[in-house]
Amino acid sequence: MNSSTFTSLKKPPIYTKSKGEFWNDEYISKQMLKAHLNPEFDGASRKITFIEKSVAWIRELVPCSKYSLLLDIGCGPGIYAEKFAQAGYHVTGIDFSKRSIEYARQSALNKKWSISYLYKNYLEMNLNEIFDFCTMIYCDYGALSTKDRQVIMNKIYHHLKPGGKLLLDVFSMKRFYDFQEQQTWELCHNGGFWRKDEYIALNGFYKYSDNVTLELISIISKNEITPYYLWNTYFSKETLIQEAEQAGFKVCGIFGDVCGNIYQKECGTIAVLLEKSN
Ligand SMILES: C[S@@+](CC[C@H](N)C(=O)[O-])C[C@H]1O[C@@H](n2cnc3c(N)ncnc32)[C@H](O)[C@@H]1O
Numbered sequence: 017m018n019s020s021t022f023t024s025l026k027k028p029p030i031y032t033k034s035k036g037e038f039w040n041d042e043y044i045s046k047q048m049l050k051a052h053l054n055p056e057f058d059g060a061s062r063k064i065t066f067i068e069k070s071v072a073w074i075r076e077l078v079p080c081s082k083y084s085l086l087l088d089i090g091c092g093p094g095i096y097a098e099k100f101a102q103a104g105y106h107v108t109g110i111d112f113s114k115r116s117i118e119y120a121r122q123s124a125l126n127k128k129w130s131i132s133y134l135y136k137n138y139l140e141m142n143l144n145e146i147f148d149f150c151t152m153i154y155c156d157y158g159a160l161s162t163k164d165r166q167v168i169m170n171k172i173y174h175h176l177k178p179g180g181k182l183l184l185d186v187f188s189m190k191r192f193y194d195f196q197e198q199q200t201w202e203l204c205h206n207g208g209f210w211r212k213d214e215y216i217a218l219n220g221f222y223k224y225s226d227n228v229t230l231e232l233i234s235i236i237s238k239n240e241i242t243p244y245y246l247w248n249t250y251f252s253k254e255t256l257i258q259e260a261e262q263a264g265f266k267v268c269g270i271f272g273d274v275c276g277n278i279y280q281k282e283c284g285t286i287a288v289l290l291e292k293s294n
Pocket residue numbers: 039060061062089090091092093095096110111112113116136137138139152153154155156
């Protein structure tokens with residue numbers, strides 16, 4: 017062990033970005049895709065039963081007869097996007113996981129869905145199209161820093177028609193209070209999610225001010241030690257509304273999740289339906 021080993025294990029300043037590739041690492045992205053496509057697993061996309069309920073609710077709330085052009089932001093391998101297309105929306109999906117976008121394109125082709133998929137960082141999107149409806153589902157908004165959340169809110173605002181809608185969800189303060197600080201480790205003899213070959217994962221779960229948590233996963237293999245930072249910002253109804261209104265949105269509805277359950281303080285998530293003013 018040398019001093020850089022200790023540095024990579026230390027709690028970093030808030031919202032420090034990982035140096036190690038995560039979404040586009042050749043090996044890790046394969047494991048991510050498997051996680052997305054497992055219908056019984058909640059790790060990357062939610063379970064398929066939830067997604068089906070969610071799409072059924074969304075199409076009632078924001079009907080495709082009025083809001084046809086839909087942009088799914090952070091679409092992953094297109095699980096929602098395909099169901100939106102099936103429901104009658106004209107769908108564009110954007111994601112910066114190359115493997116997910118390639119899978120999504122092939123899957124749409126096989127199923128003959130006309131969905132447009134863009135391999136792009138949504139924080140830099142500057143599309144030649146404006147939409148009736150944007151979705152950003154599974155708490156990706158809270159994985160962003162304060163500055164990046166402002167960037168994405170403004171980007172979405174600019175990519176919506178006047179009167180257009182945005183639906184997104186975040187983890188609630190309940191999840192923040194339930195989050196336990198701890199340090200754990202795991203020895204993976206035959207490889208695992210993070211590496212093909214043997215590695216040790218040292219995990220630090222930390223709380224920060226401003227309702228932020230970090231899962232710091234340091235992977236130690238024969239040749240390297242690489243820290244990965246998974247950030248989460250948690251919201252109350254009020255703080256979420258404040259950020260949306262700062263970007264110019266009007267709040268049309270607050271829910272407990274993207275299936276339309278009633279919002280209560282005990283819910284683990286909050287979903288918000290926003291509208292770009294005319
Ligand atoms: C938690 S997953 C949710 C996927 C999908 N919305 C769902 O519910 O099935 C977050 C997705 O956002 C994508 N993502 C994260 N940051 C991104 C960025 N800056 N630009 C584009 N995609 C991003 C990831 O690649 C991943 O597919």
